[in-house]
Amino acid sequence: MELIHATRFEHWESIRTEGLKGEPFISFTAVDHKSVKGCIAGVVAADLLIYVDVQKALQDGIQFSPSSNPQTIVCESNALDVKYFAKVVNIRSGVILWTSKGDEEIHTLTATELRKMKLYSDARIRYTLNTAVSIAYTCGNSLKASDFGFVDQLHYLGYECMDDFFGRYAASLQKMENARAIDIGTGMGGPARYMQEQYGMQVTAIEYLHELVKICRIMNSLLQIPEERFNIIEGDFSHMDVDYMQLEGQFQCLTAQLTFLHISDKEDLFKRCAQVLTDGGYFMIEDYFLADDTELCPEDQQRLKDDVSVPTGVPVTEKRLRALLEDNGLVVEEFEDMTDRWSVFIWERCESFMADRQKLEAEHGVEYIQELGHFYTAVASVFHKLQCDSRIERYPNVCQAVGWSPALETKDQNLRGCRIMGRKKSTFANGAANGVHNGIH
Numbered sequence: 001m002e003l004i005h006a007t008r009f010e011h012w013e014s015i016r017t018e019g020l021k022g023e024p025f026i027s028f029t030a031v032d033h034k035s036v037k038g039c040i041a042g043v044v045a046a047d048l049l050i051y052v053d054v055q056k057a058l059q060d061g062i063q064f065s066p067s068s069n070p071q072t073i074v075c076e077s078n079a080l081d082v083k084y085f086a087k088v089v090n091i092r093s094g095v096i097l098w099t100s101k102g103d104e105e106i107h108t109l110t111a112t113e114l115r116k117m118k119l120y121s122d123a124r125i126r127y128t129l130n131t132a133v134s135i136a137y138t139c140g141n142s143l144k145a146s147d148f149g150f151v152d153q154l155h156y157l158g159y160e161c162m163d164d165f166f167g168r169y170a171a172s173l174q175k176m177e178n179a180r181a182i183d184i185g186t187g188m189g190g191p192a193r194y195m196q197e198q199y200g201m202q203v204t205a206i207e208y209l210h211e212l213v214k215i216c217r218i219m220n221s222l223l224q225i226p227e228e229r230f231n232i233i234e235g236d237f238s239h240m241d242v243d244y245m246q247l248e249g250q251f252q253c254l255t256a257q258l259t260f261l262h263i264s265d266k267e268d269l270f271k272r273c274a275q276v277l278t279d280g281g282y283f284m285i286e287d288y289f290l291a292d293d294t295e296l297c298p299e300d301q302q303r304l305k306d307d308v309s310v311p312t313g314v315p316v317t318e319k320r321l322r323a324l325l326e327d328n329g330l331v332v333e334e335f336e337d338m339t340d341r342w343s344v345f346i347w348e349r350c351e352s353f354m355a356d357r358q359k360l361e362a363e364h365g366v367e368y369i370q371e372l373g374h375f376y377t378a379v380a381s382v383f384h385k386l387q388c389d390s391r392i393e394r395y396p397n398v399c400q401a402v403g404w405s406p407a408l409e410t411k412d413q414n415l416r417g418c419r420i421m422g423r424k425k426s427t428f429a430n431g432a433a434n435g436v437h438n439g440i441h
């Protein structure tokens with residue numbers, strides 16, 4: 001049972017400093033913790049939910065008593081200090097704004113900091129919107145998610161990863177009735193729409209950036225995808241209250257392509273991933289990592305921080321990544337090092353962008369060229385090692401932009417990329433019997 005109090009954003013600063021006040025008393029709603037979301041669905045005027053740490057309050061002699069309304073409990077004193085709050089949650093996004101554990105030491109990117117990455121800029125969004133509308137117009141009624149091609153894909157190698165993942169696990173997923181997938185950091189929703197269309201998944205997509213959520217919604221409506229097949233949640237997954245959002249144990253499948261590099265508290269992140277998956281559920285993660293026992297040079301760290309929104313500039317090592325997954329019952333069945341293939345993709349993307357610069361500038365404006373050119377060059381310079389002999393002939397524009405010389409080949413490629421696939425251990429949350437049943441231990 002939870003005791004909660006709903007309030008508006010504008011009251012939070014004074015509540016945070018002076019506590020909750022009420023004249024003649026403060027009233028709370030008492031609700032089973034599994035039904036908090038449903039219970040406050042009708043509270044349209046509120047933005048925040050304050051959860052009370054009832055045990056602590058009772059221990060300190062604070063009295064609560066029933067009122068004439070069976071769901072309402074009143075506090076006998078007319079002020080309740082913030083030290084008696086358990087957490088404060090944003091009603092719509094489910095993001096935890098405040099917890100009794102105090103301010104986090106781990107640096108978390110704000111939406112404004114995250115959006116500094118030029119891949120998420122207004123110019124890139126405008127480009128997607130214009131191109132998507134023109135594709136939709138050309139395709140008419142036969143429009144499919146895959147017709148959008150690379151326009152709404154903010155990772156490498158297009159749909160390959162989705163096909164690889166579902167090629168491996170689709171048969172098992174299809175045996176599960178109404179298999180549901182959660183896509184963390186869906187961006188413009190490209191990969192999520194593809195798995196919805198191609199593999200029949202019912203998708204919940206989480207995205208932090210408001211502008212990308214808007215584009216995702218527009219593209220879904222171009223395809224006339226019903227909301228019950230593609231539910232979008234706008235919010236920061238790394239601070240999302242998965243219990244309040246009723247995401248716990250709901251998904252047979254979790255995907256995240258190039259999202260986790262933006263989130264520094266990996267321990268908490270993988271705990272949440274395990275929480276949202278059902279026992280035996282499947283996961284696919286594409287991310288950057290650092291080769292074990294190596295370092296990134298200071299320039300690459302700075303580029304990752306400034307241009308790719310990697311909060312500390314240093315991704316986790318493979319060893320650490322595997323340990324974090326394992327600690328949360330996420331069993332790795334495939335860990336593919338994608339570095340070489342991604343590097344070729346990244347250099348080819350950058351070269352063809354630069355080679356088409358004039359045409360693209362005429363179509364999409366100078367801002368688009370400057371911003372995307374800057375981003376593609378930064379990524380090409382951190383994924384610098386290519387297995388190719390005639391680099392200057394093949395990639396003249398990129399070589400010039402990143403200041404490449406043969407001497408750079410001696411520099412190790414310690415920044416790496418991976419595609420990880422696996423399953424949540426059945427025994428992890430619910431005991432051995434489930435594990436035997438699903439054949440995972």
Ligand SMILES: C[S@@+](CC[C@H](N)C(=O)[O-])C[C@H]1O[C@@H](n2cnc3c(N)ncnc32)[C@H](O)[C@@H]1O
Binds near residue numbers: 152184208256
């Ligand atoms: C490189 S993009 C990839 C988007 C999409 N997965 C794709 O492959 O097209 C990473 C996305 O993760 C989102 N993101 C980053 N941190 C997030 C967080 N804490 N919660 C939800 N989304 C997040 C970013 O806003 C961005 O849209």
